Amino acid sequence: MENAMEAPRKLAKHAPPTPYQLLMRNDLPSGLFLTVLAIVTVLVPILHLVVPEGNVLHLSSYSVTLIGKYMCYALLAVAVDLIWGYCGILSLGHTAFFALGGYAMGMYLMRQIGTRGVYADPVLPDFMVFLNWKELPWFWQGMDQFWFAMIMVVFIPGLLAYVFGWLAFRSRVTGVYLSIITQALTYALLLAFFRNEMGFGGNNGLTDFKDLLGMDLKQPGVRIALFVATGVCLGFGYFACRYVVRSRFGRVVQAIRDAESRARFIGYRVENYKLWLFTFSAMLAGLAGALYVPQVGIINPGEFAPINSIEVVIWVAVGGRGTLYGAVVGAVLVNYAKTVLTDALPDVWLYALGALFVVVTLFLPKGIVGVLPDLKAKIDTLRLQRARRAR
């Protein structure tokens, strides 16, 4: 796939570039995105907390949560773009990692409820009391510690991705086959988490959260803190991905995307590159899930549904894959459209989403962010032709 924009035009000959240089060189859109993100992260809290209610500029808590949700989605989309756009791994199961991160966070939040649950059991969450369980399952141990839960948020998705990737990449499962087994993976997890015996609340999932680090989740301050944390995580996640794709590692990864066998014959251990990229991407997805859960207040097995994963892929495709900022643009635009359409014309949403899939793949292979450069190139050619004719 053509990706001239990313290929560094000049290889650094002397000192290795600093991370900042790697990020910003020849990359106006990334700078633009990070600036916008910074402005949003600062402005939204001000508009919500400082501007009084009733003022036109006041942002309701609903809008704050909504923008926070979009940013979680954007982080997830960046994670998917990292592997799909730069390594050609189309994962149709990435929300599995997102949901696992969410569940880890949800478990911590459940343990925080303590005696305030319906059954007022100091240790067991309500659904376990309801199922007549006598003690906490082993995998719930330690989840009452914030630091431990945060490690699990990235460790569990990372571990699953590592094991899955190790198996898949080593035996050279590629392309469509990989897509289908990732879909099977998330489908299997969906079925598993629906089971009450799994100990994750079955059908209802985890909900009714009260506190985060001892602070009431309903407080505006906590909501804003979560929002800012999401913004910061998105920024750093983006920065990290940018760093990865611009590093030597990233260039090998792109070589693998363009010609896997050739990269292998040159002597690169293709499976290792893919494996680490995949694992890193899964961890980012887990982080996005963990930020998502306290903001929406629930996590249930529905998050594992294969269709969600495919929807993420379409965000990336709409925005433009292999650019990272395209993924962010796609995630925000598609989700905004979803919010508006499901509210105004609920029946139309699926038509619109379906049409989006078809139109984007047929007519916009580079996505929305690919339209502008394409137009510019066309105009340039036209000008050139005109100039020649004039001569």
Add this chain to the structure above:
Amino acid sequence: MKPIRPKLCLRHQLAILCAALGLAAFGASTAKADEAAAAPVEPAVAATTVAPAATNDLAALLAPLANANFAEKEAVAQKVAVSGHPNARPTLAAFLDGKLYARSSDGVVVVAEAVEGGEESLALTDPVTQKSLGTEPAEGLSKIGTNNSLRKSLKNLLAQIALTDPDPAVRLSAVKESMRALDETTVASFRATLAAENDTKVKRAIEVGLALADLESPEADTRLAAVRALDGELAPEVHNRLTTLVTPAEDGTLAEPDERVRLAANAALDNINFWRSVYGAAETMFFGLSLGSVLVLAAIGLAITFGVMGVINMAHGELIMLGAYTAYVMQLLIPDNHGLALLLSVPAAFLVSGAFGVAIERGIVRFLYGRPLETLLATFGLSLILQQLVRSVFSPNNRPVSIPEFMSGVWQVNDALALTYNRLYILVFSLMVFAALVAVLKRTPLGLQVRAVSLNRPMARAMGVRSAFVDAATFGLGAGIAGIAGVALSQLTNVGPNLGQAYIIDSFMVVVFGGVGNLWGTLIGGMSLGVINKLLEPYAGAVLAKILVLVALILFIQRKPRGLFPQKGRAAEGH
């Protein structure tokens, strides 16, 4: 479909099929023998007692019912039963159902039934002639009540009448019915009918009933003979009775004092248990094959589009769904004959889904050849559109597709094995569809062109094959098969907008498991996945079994990325 397959491979597959068929045939034949053995025992009473009273007038017999107490009613019923009147049975049946009334105006006993739409009045029938007597307001009738013991003896009497019915099937079910509660009258009637019985099944059933009765005999030799007669009998009554015979009570006393009888009973029980487990396994196998046949049906169209053309069609599930909805629409068009509607909906669904398939290929897929991931996304979007389309046109709720008579019911092979007809037919149907598809690909010019294009497109074109036409036709064929699968599924599951989604992942799994580009692989893969699923279910539960199969499949693909029967040679590198 792959054209060049090693002969050995085909033979191997045939061998597996033959083995499966052989097993089925064996099961069926033993089953028959057992059924004959299994029959119950009972009402010969009617035959003997009935004849003398035959001349009595039924109407006169019934007349006292209006003011009778329960004991008198029972006596009347007894007389009616032995009257030998041809309409004694429907009359007693109506009595049992509480449909017998006395007309207040003249005291005549009538059968009354609520009429559709009639609020207050009931339709009357003369019990003696079974002819209609018009309608009567409910106030003009008083019900002839029954109580538990009366109903019980009515049932008994009906069973006795049934024992002399000319239809062997009626006699057989009567025997089985009364075998559940053996008493002296039943045994007596069994003995009376046995000699006159000429149907082997009914005869065997009566013998089993008598043997069960003989187990109570004080004579050890009689009991021994009875146990021997019961050997190999699969009816649950026999199993329970023999089990209580050999199991010591809590205080250690034995129900059966004679050791020879106990030994014989143990041996008989072992034999029975063995056969029961065999039939249990056969039943599991059947359910597995049935599930497998559904998987094969759903996946076989995909084996064409994905396997032969290399196109990922995520809208495949929705093409199945369209087929199921075609069955529903056909039923609306021909509301009076569901069987005909179902049969017609097979070709109709093929055309509808096939047309959609051709449209998809011409409109979208052909622009994306060589870009499988993009095809996947575009067709997925299409699947969303089709789902929503069905929701808008038909409503988001499930639509009922009724099952025609020939598809419903159970084939009771014997007491331990029963196969439902709809699953049986769908199993056969999926094999027929498979055979037809193989024939099309192997024996028709179109099939030849399809194989040529999938092997080497430029060369096929150079030989004059219109590859664009072949692409559209192949895709249409795969889509049409999906539609046919939808008709079959409409008989098993709910027809709703999400029908297709439920099968898409399974279908891909089957195709990948069997080996892309190999129709036989799809068949074997689907069937074995179905059987494995059903084998796991008793131990793991339905959901966990499915998860285990999915995980096992994911691991399997790691080991053999090209499936059970991978393509070999140059063709394999094409995809």
